[in-house]
Each structure stands twice: as C-alpha cells, then as structure tokens.
Amino acid sequence: MDRKNKSIRVYEASGARLGVVSSLALAGRELYSARHVIWRLFVRDFVAGFRQRLLGYLWVLLAPLLGIASFVFMQQIGVLNPGRTEIPYPIFVYIGTSVWGLLLGAVTNVSGGLIGNADLVIRTSIPKIAFAVTGMATICYGLLVNLAVLLLLLAWFGRPPSAWALLYPLAVLPMLLLGVGFGLFLAVVGAVARDITGMFTTLLGLVMYLTPVVYATDFPNPVLKAITRWNPLTYLVDAPRSLFVLGRVPEPARYAWSSLACVLVLIAGVHAFYLIKDRVAERL
Amino acid sequence: MSARERAIRAEGLSKKFGLSLRQSMKYGLRDVARRLAGRASNSGQLREGEFWAVKDVSFELEQGVALGVMGVNGSGKSTLLRILNGVYAPDAGKVSLRGRVGSLIAAGAGFAPMLSGRENVYVNGCLLGLSPREVTALMDEIVAFAELGQFIDLPVKNYSSGMHVRLGFAIAALSRPDILLMDEILAVGDMNFQKKCFDHILQLKQQGTSIILVSHSPGAIWSVCNRAVFMDRGKVVLDGSAEDVIRAYEDQNARNAMESGEQFDRAQAAHGGSGRQGQLKAQYGHAMGGTGDAVCAAVRLVGWEDGAPKQVFGFAEPIQIEADIEVRSAQEDLLIRYTIDAAHYRFIATLDSYEQGLILPSVRRGNYRLRVSLHQQNFRPGAYTLNVGISRKSVAVHLFYWHNAARFQIEHPKHRFLYSDSNAVMHLDCEFELAQVTVASRF
Numbered sequence: 001m002d003r004k005n006k007s008i009r010v011y012e013a014s015g016a017r018l019g020v021v022s023s024l025a026l027a028g029r030e031l032y033s034a035r036h037v038i039w040r041l042f043v044r045d046f047v048a049g050f051r052q053r054l055l056g057y058l059w060v061l062l063a064p065l066l067g068i069a070s071f072v073f074m075q076q077i078g079v080l081n082p083g084r085t086e087i088p089y090p091i092f093v094y095i096g097t098s099v100w101g102l103l104l105g106a107v108t109n110v111s112g113g114l115i116g117n118a119d120l121v122i123r124t125s126i127p128k129i130a131f132a133v134t135g136m137a138t139i140c141y142g143l144l145v146n147l148a149v150l151l152l153l154l155a156w157f158g159r160p161p162s163a164w165a166l167l168y169p170l171a172v173l174p175m176l177l178l179g180v181g182f183g184l185f186l187a188v189v190g191a192v193a194r195d196i197t198g199m200f201t202t203l204l205g206l207v208m209y210l211t212p213v214v215y216a217t218d219f220p221n222p223v224l225k226a227i228t229r230w231n232p233l234t235y236l237v238d239a240p241r242s243l244f245v246l247g248r249v250p251e252p253a254r255y256a257w258s259s260l261a262c263v264l265v266l267i268a269g270v271h272a273f274y275l276i277k278d279r280v281a282e283r284l
Numbered sequence: 285m286s287a288r289e290r291a292i293r294a295e296g297l298s299k300k301f302g303l304s305l306r307q308s309m310k311y312g313l314r315d316v317a318r319r320l321a322g323r324a325s326n327s328g329q330l331r332e333g334e335f336w337a338v339k340d341v342s343f344e345l346e347q348g349v350a351l352g353v354m355g356v357n358g359s360g361k362s363t364l365l366r367i368l369n370g371v372y373a374p375d376a377g378k379v380s381l382r383g384r385v386g387s388l389i390a391a392g393a394g395f396a397p398m399l400s401g402r403e404n405v406y407v408n409g410c411l412l413g414l415s416p417r418e419v420t421a422l423m424d425e426i427v428a429f430a431e432l433g434q435f436i437d438l439p440v441k442n443y444s445s446g447m448h449v450r451l452g453f454a455i456a457a458l459s460r461p462d463i464l465l466m467d468e469i470l471a472v473g474d475m476n477f478q479k480k481c482f483d484h485i486l487q488l489k490q491q492g493t494s495i496i497l498v499s500h501s502p503g504a505i506w507s508v509c510n511r512a513v514f515m516d517r518g519k520v521v522l523d524g525s526a527e528d529v530i531r532a533y534e535d536q537n538a539r540n541a542m543e544s545g546e547q548f549d550r551a552q553a554a555h556g557g558s559g560r561q562g563q564l565k566a567q568y569g570h571a572m573g574g575t576g577d578a579v580c581a582a583v584r585l586v587g588w589e590d591g592a593p594k595q596v597f598g599f600a601e602p603i604q605i606e607a608d609i610e611v612r613s614a615q616e617d618l619l620i621r622y623t624i625d626a627a628h629y630r631f632i633a634t635l636d637s638y639e640q641g642l643i644l645p646s647v648r649r650g651n652y653r654l655r656v657s658l659h660q661q662n663f664r665p666g667a668y669t670l671n672v673g674i675s676r677k678s679v680a681v682h683l684f685y686w687h688n689a690a691r692f693q694i695e696h697p698k699h700r701f702l703y704s705d706s707n708a709v710m711h712l713d714c715e716f717e718l719a720q721v722t723v724a725s726r727f
Contacts, residue, residue, distance in 0.1 A: 276315075
C-alpha cells in the first residue's frame with residue numbers, strides 16, 4: 001500500500017473559532033468530497049420512491065396538476081376570489097404554488113436531512129452537510145418536472161412562454177437558497193429540539209397568505225398592504241411568474257434586494273450549521 | 285524492518301452525554317446559543333445530570349497493528365469508536381488518524397430494501413468513502429466474497445439476514461482501508477464465512493491496515509488483536525496484552541454478575557418474596573423455606589489464611605465456608621448440604637455432610653457453627669452462588685433451604701490463560717499429547 005500522500009484527519013474538542021468565510025469554504029470542500037454520496041443517496045431515494053408504485057414515474061407529472069386543482073375549483077365556484085391577475089388563474093396559481101413549493105420543499109428536505117438519515121449520520125463519517133442537502137436533488141428534479149408541466153399548461157391556454165422564460169431557473173434560485181439557508185439552520189437546531197422545524201413550517205404556511213401565491217395580494221386593508229409590500233417573498237414569487245409568462249420583472253430593485261437577503265440567509269444558515277453540527281450527532 | 289508508522293494517536297479523548305432527553309435538549313440549546321453568540325465552549329466540564337461516556341482516553345496505534353477494545357455494556361467502547369470515526373466530536377482531547385478510515389460499524393448502513401444488492405453496493409461503497417469507479421472495480425470481488433452470485437441483482441428486501449450482513453461486510457472489508465474500525469462484526473454468517481472474514485482481516489493486517497476491534501467475544505479479540513484496552517465507565521483501566529485484557533474483562537463480568545445477583549436478592553427480600561424477614565415458608569419455590577426445625581442463620585466465605593470474610597478468590601485458592609446453624613429441636617440423622625450454581629447452570633457441585641464423612645446420628649437442640657474447607661477447588665473463573673439445605677435421612681423434606689445464601693467469584697489466574705469457553709465451570713488439569721500416526725493405526 002502507498003503509505004505516502006495519506007491524508008491525516010484530526011478530530012478535536014472545539015478547536016479554532018470558525019469564521020463565516022471558513023464555514024463557507026468548509027461547506028464547499030465537504031460538498032465536493034461528498035458529491036458521490038449525495039448523488040447515490042438521491043438515486044437511492046428517487047428510485048426506491050417510485051418502485052412498486054402503480055403510477056410509478058407518471059405520479060411526478062400528475063402530482064403538481066392535482067395540487068392546483070383545488071384552488072382552480074374554489075375559484076371556479078366563486079369561493080376564492082384571487083383578485084385581478086394578468087395571467088390565466090390556473091397558470092397563476094400553478095407557478096405561485098410551484099415557487100412556494102420550492103421554498104417549503106427546501107426547508108423541509110434540508111431540515112429533515114440529518115434526522116431522516118440519523119442511522120447513517122451516527123454510523124459513517126460522511127460530512128453532515130451532505131445528508132442535509134441530499135434532499136435538494138429531489139427539489140431540483142421537481143423543478144424540471146414543474147417546468148415541463150408548465151409548458152403543457154401554457155400550450156393548453158394558448159399562451160406561449162416569453163423568451164425570458166429560459167431564465168426561470170435562475171429567477172427561482174433565490175427562493176431555493178432561502179429555503180436551504182433556513183433548512184440548514186433548522187437541521188441542526190431541530191435535531192436538538194425536535195418541534196422547532198414544525199413550528200417554523202407552520203409559520204411559513206401563514207406567511208403564504210401574505211404572499212401572492214394563490215391570489216394577487218392587492219388587499220384593501222392598508223396594514224396588510226404594507227406587510228405584503230415589505231414582504232420580500234412577494235417579489236421572489238412574483239418575479240419568476242411574470243418573467244415566465246409576461247417577460248418582465250415587476251419592481252426589479254425590490255426583487256434584487258430580496259435576492260440579496262436570500263444569499264445572506266444562506267450564508268447565515270451555512271455558518272450556523274458549522275457552528276452547531278458537532279452537537280448534533282449524539283442527539284439524533 | 286523499518287519502524288512502523290503511527291496510524292492513530294488519541295490524546296485525552298473525552299465525551300459526555302446527558303442522562304435524560306430533557307436535560308440533553310436543555311444543554312443542547314444552551315450550547316447552540318453559546319456557539320451562535322461566538323462564546324467559548326465549556327464542553328470540557330461536566331454539568332449537573334451529565335456523565336462521561338468516555339473520559340481521558342489516550343493510546344497510539346501503529347500501522348498493521350490490531351487493538352481490541354473490551355468492556356462491559358455502557359463502558360464507552362462504541363462511543364470511543366464513534367469519536368474515532370468522526371461521528372461524535374470529542375468534548376475534550378484530540379485524535380489524529382492517518383489514511384482512509386473504513387468502518388465496519390457501517391456494514392449494511394443505508395441499504396435500501398427496494399434496490400438490488402448491486403445498486404446498494406454503490407450506495408454503501410460511496411458511504412464508505414469509495415468513488416463509483418472504485419466500487420465498479422471491486423464489484424466482482426464483493427459479489428464473490430459475499431457469496432451472492434446471481435442474487436446480487438435481487439432487491440435487498442428479499443435477502444436473508446445472512447445475505448444482508450455478508451454483503452455489508454464484503455463491501456466494508458474489501459474497500460481496503462488504512463484504518464478499519466469494527467464493532468462486534470465478526471459474528472456474521474455461517475462458520476465458513478466467519479473463517480473467511482478472519483482470514484481477510486489477517487490479510488488486511490499483513491498489508492498494513494490498522495484495526496480497532498470492539499467486541500465482547502474473547503475469542504475474536506484473542507484471534508485478531510496484538511494488544512487491547514479494557515474500558516470501565518468511560519476510562520481505559522488497562523492497556524496491555526489481549527490476554528490480560530480478556531482476563532480483566534471476564535473478571536469484571538463475573539463481579540457485575542455477583543453484584544447484580546446481590547441487588548436482586550435484596551430487592552426480592554424487600555418485597556417479602558424470600559420469607560427471610562418473616563415466618564419461614566413451608567413450601568418450595570421461595571428463596572428460603574422449610575419446616576424450621578433447624579435453620580441456617582448466616583453463611584459466609586472466608587479466606588484460608590486470615591479467616592476474614594471475602595467473596596473474591598483466586599483460581600485454585602482454598603475456600604472456607606462457615607455457617608451458623610440453629611437446631612431448634614433435637615434431630616436424628618441430620619444432613620447438611622451446600623449446592624453450588626454457576627451463572628448459567630444450577631447444581632454444578634454439591635458438598636454434602638454425609639458424603640464427606642460427617643455422620644450426624646443425633647444433634648441436640650442448640651446453636652452450631654459448621655465449617656467446610658475446600659482445599660482443592662477447581663472452579664473456572666466466574667461468578668458462583670451457594671445454596672444451603674438441611675434435611676434428615678428419614679424425612680424426605682427440607683427442614684431448611686436457602687437459595688443464594690452466599691455468592692463468590694473466582695478470578696482469572698495470572699499464570700495461565702483460561703480462554704476456551706466462558707460457559708465451562710470446572711477446570712480439570714490433564715496432560716495433552718499429540719503424536720503423529722499412520723492411517724492404518726487409527727482406531
């Protein structure tokens with residue numbers, strides 16, 4: 001055996017204090033070194049999730065369509081008044097719920113990554129961040145499927161997508177980063193106190209009604225209007241939707257600031273993850 | 285031969301846990317807040333409700349050397365292994381590991397039941413630090429080692445438990461790590477597979493892999509390890525040869541068995557089940573009972589030389605048993621008997637007054653002291669209990685019986701290694717001779 005070029009691993013009690021830049025660099029190194037594991041775990045979960053199912057992979061296409069059916073039904077029978085939308089309501093609600101789903105999916109998948117893989121976390125030396133982000137592969141796959149369904153939906157309504165639709169994945173990226181940032185924080189804190197993630201996702205469910213996801217948030221109430229206006233999620237949902245269908249971004253400056261906030265949340269999430277992760281394994 | 289490189293160096297490793305989930309969460313949240321606030325950690329100190337699972341463990345291990353880790357349950361072996369595997373961060377101390385660490389703690393970890401064995405080999409191989417290309421290169425070897433043949437393409441959920449562990453072991457063992465961490469893994473599969481595992485471990489050692497084997501099996505430690513450590517309550521209390529550590533481990537087991545037996549006796553007596561405190565039970569099935577015409581008030585084992593009460597005896601050390609006996613009414617043809625139980629067997633020996641030549645045709649009312657001298661006892665190391673029975677030749681019921689009247693332990697001898705079977709209770713000295721014979725002269 002080659003005894004040279006052997007890496008030396010050192011595990012020690014709370015060594016040097018980790019700075020933000022060091023956390024980010026460490027995350028980059030660990031994600032790169034664990035890339036094969038992340039991919040294999042994704043393939044494992046994806047394939048295992050669709051084997052021995054009646055609808056198999058078809059379910060991936062059907063699920064998002066069924067997801068918007070209830071909103072369209074409520075709108076059709078007049079229970080839900082989505083307000084004035086420039087886009088046909090089924091398309092409006094489909095893109096809105098898809099983008100919101102990215103946030104929720106990223107938060108729940110990343111935050112549950114350590115607890116869901118607890119057996120592997122306490123039996124292997126794979127970097128913990130790999131287990132946290134492995135669920136993101138499913139989210140990214142879901143995004144591709146959503147795009148395909150969206151194109152079908154636009155064709156059905158005779159509304160061709162704008163040329164800017166190609167930037168859609170980039171436009172939803174801030175929302176994904178936000179979800180990953182929150183998810184990483186919750187992955188480690190939620191492993192210590194298990195109900196924190198549940199509380200956060202419940203809160204997120206309430207915030208959805210202050211965000212133009214299933215209806216346009218042109219509230220007559222001035223307080224609600226102000227909250228909606230200062231809610232950065234408003235722009236993170238509106239921008240990709242308008243870009244895809246109408247080819248423009250309403251209030252680009254606010255969208256840019258919101259995106260910057262998402263990046264900061266991601267950095268904070270990565271840093272918090274690396275500060276706390278050593279306290280997690282024994283509490284899983 | 286050049287000096288061997290150091291593969292592992294552990295210095296003062298410590299790890300603490302909370303006793304309850306609630307406390308663990310409370311301290312966990314407090315630690316999280318401290319870290320987020322950028323304050324220094326106080327992880328090296330014990331807080332109320334915490335205990336050291338591993339405390340101040342230091343050792344070094346050279347390339348190609350196998351270290352056994354023994355200790356009773358809860359002694360910190362698995363926690364130590366998890367620290368070495370990078371799963372738990374130490375609360376104090378430091379460990380350096382040189383080269384790729386393979387872990388047989390993870391044998392079969394992450395197996396997805398719906399996926400085939402082959403697909404799972406990729407998942408498991410990547411979890412053990414191999415690249416997909418390395419897994420592909422090893423695939424045929426893994427399939428052959430695990431003896432799975434065409435079943436490698438069967439979903440793992442249809443595997444027998446033997447196939448499951450064979451595949452897990454094959455992936456981890458064939459990944460040829462520089463350091464191999466194993467936790468009770470050698471007892472997998474049938475005898476042929478176990479032999480193959482031992483052969484492979486030996487081969488890995490010869491190729492320079494350093495091994496840490498955590499096991500309760502003295503046989504496995506003795507076979508694989510060059511040296512060993514014995515852990516007790518998180519601390520390394522002995523770092524020495526595999527034989528010394530096995531002796532210490534088995535003595536500790538026997539001591540624990542004796543102590544837990546005494547605790548059980550006390551609990552039973554407290555619940556009135558024994559009848560010791562009240563009226564003597566005139567039925568069988570209790571810890572103590574009989575007609576009460578003669579009773580044994582106390583039994584103790586004493587040292588041969590000083591006559592002081594003791595419970596722990598050396599191998600082949602003479603033992604004296606003393607008993608206070610009260611004969612409440614005159615008895616004819618009295619029989620007094622001790623029986624001895626081992627941990628897993630009852631009545632492995634009997635010491636009967638009549639058999640040993642003490643004929644008691646008539647015993648008057650009064651208090652007596654019975655002394656029995658065991659000059660040449662040959663109990664193997666372990667924990668034993670002594671039962672007392674008093675009866676009469678002409679009456680086929682017990683005047684008195686007392687189960688677990690006394691407990692004692694025989695320790696491992698320093699000068700010989702009694703490793704062969706922890707279930708065996710008697711040692712018989714004999715001479716072995718091996719002579720080569722021709723086929724024609726066989727029986």
